[in-house]
Amino acid sequence: MSIQTTLQYGILHLTIDRKERRNALTCDMFRTLAKALTDAESDAKVRVVLLKGAGSVFSAGADLEEMLAAPQDAEAAAGEFFAAIRAFTKPVIAQVNGPCVGEAFTALLYCDLVYAGPHALFSLPSVALARTPRWGAGAIITAAAGFPKSAEKLLLSEPISADEAEAMRLITRVVEDEHLDNVVAAKTARLAVLPPLAVAGTKAVLKAARGEEIEKSIRLEEEIYARQSATPEAAEALKAFLEGRRPVFQAED
Numbered sequence: 507m508s509i510q511t512t513l514q515y516g517i518l519h520l521t522i523d524r525k526e527r528r529n530a531l532t533c534d535m536f537r538t539l540a541k542a543l544t545d546a547e548s549d550a551k552v553r554v555v556l557l558k559g560a561g562s563v564f565s566a567g568a569d570l571e572e573m574l575a576a577p578q579d580a581e582a583a584a585g586e587f588f589a590a591i592r593a594f595t596k597p598v599i600a601q602v603n604g605p606c607v608g609e610a611f612t613a614l615l616y617c618d619l620v621y622a623g624p625h626a627l628f629s630l631p632s633v634a635l636a637r638t639p640r641w642g643a644g645a646i647i648t649a650a651a652g653f654p655k656s657a658e659k660l661l662l663s664e665p666i667s668a669d670e671a672e673a674m675r676l677i678t679r680v681v682e683d684e685h686l687d688n689v690v691a692a693k694t695a696r697l698a699v700l701p702p703l704a705v706a707g708t709k710a711v712l713k714a715a716r717g718e719e720i721e722k723s724i725r726l727e728e729e730i731y732a733r734q735s736a737t738p739e740a741a742e743a744l745k746a747f748l749e750g751r752r753p754v755f756q757a758e759d
Contacts, residue, residue: 509538510560516553516698518546521560522610528566529559531609533576533583536568540583540590547594553705554697555594556690557617558601559610564626567608574744577735584609588641591616595706597697601690602626602668603683612643618709619693620677623686626668628676634663636743636753640731645723649716650675 510521520542522529531539546552559565573580591598591613600614602622607629614620614628630647632639639647639660648656651674659666659674671677681689697705734740739755746753 509535509542511538511542513551515695516551517694518542518552518555520555520557522558522565523560525561525563527569528563528605529561529610530566530569531584532569532572533579536583536587540586543587543590543594546596550702552596553699553702554596554694555598556601556694557598557613558690559604559606561604563604564600564602564606565610566605567610570744570748574748584641588612588616592642595709596702597705597709599690599694599697601686602628602677603686605629607631609641612639612641615643615646615676618712621679621681621686621690621693622668622671622677623683624668624680625683626671626680628666628668628671629663630660631663633661634743635747636734636737636739636755638727638731638734640727642720642724642727644727645720646716647674647676648723649720 508523510519510523512519512521520539522531522535524530524532524535543555546555568580568584594616597619598617600617600620602614602620603626604623605627606614608631611628611630630639630643632643638644644656644660647660651659655674658664666674666676668677668680672680679689739753742755743753
């Protein structure tokens with residue numbers, strides 16, 4: 507269970523490799539990803555990062571057992587990763603060839619190019635787990651896809667197919683399975699040889715276009731999440747999921 511890192515021809519390959527748990531991300535894995543990005547930021551040999559999952563799953567998101575057992579550590583580790591990827595100035599490409607859930611889906615929203623196979627499936631089941639979107643997911647998805655479709659997917663915790671994700675402007679393009687590796691390889695190789703300062707400057711311009719309103723929404727997300735994650739229903743939802751039963755939510759007096 508690890509993050510595999512390889513640097514070749516200016517491309518830093520980061521592969522989530524924990525196939526026995528559907529590539530669920532542990533605290534150590536979040537921190538490894540954060541350190542890899544932080545180190546890559548100051549490493550002139552790294553021109554572009556390629557993020558992918560091993561096997562037929564991109565990632566099932568955060569390890570829920572670990573989240574329940576050590577919530578503060580899980581929070582801190584994920585926070586380190588999202589701080590690192592938000593601050594990263596070099597391009598990040600993601601290749602998705604299967605389910606991509608929770609924090610893993612949110613990570614894709616900070617990638618600059620996302621190419622997905624036709625069987626990729628995206629999900630942010632926050633409400634189903636009695637939580638709210640965070641790390642900017644709700645704000646970024648709504649800015650990209652608009653309120654009506656975002657509300658349907660987030661309020662109902664509905665999965666998003668690859669074609670839907672492209673139509674909602676959440677990913678760059680759907681690519682047939684037999685061409686996915688080649689397309690991603692060509693895009694990463696192209697970015698690796700383009701002038702790095704111009705690439706970084708263009709990324710900065712694109713990020714700025716998201717605007718201050720999204721930053722305000724992200725801050726509000728964090729406030730709401732902090733309140734909601736401390737509620738009894740949040741604890742019950744996570745416990746029920748891990749026990750394989752339906753949650754029982756008690757009405758507030």
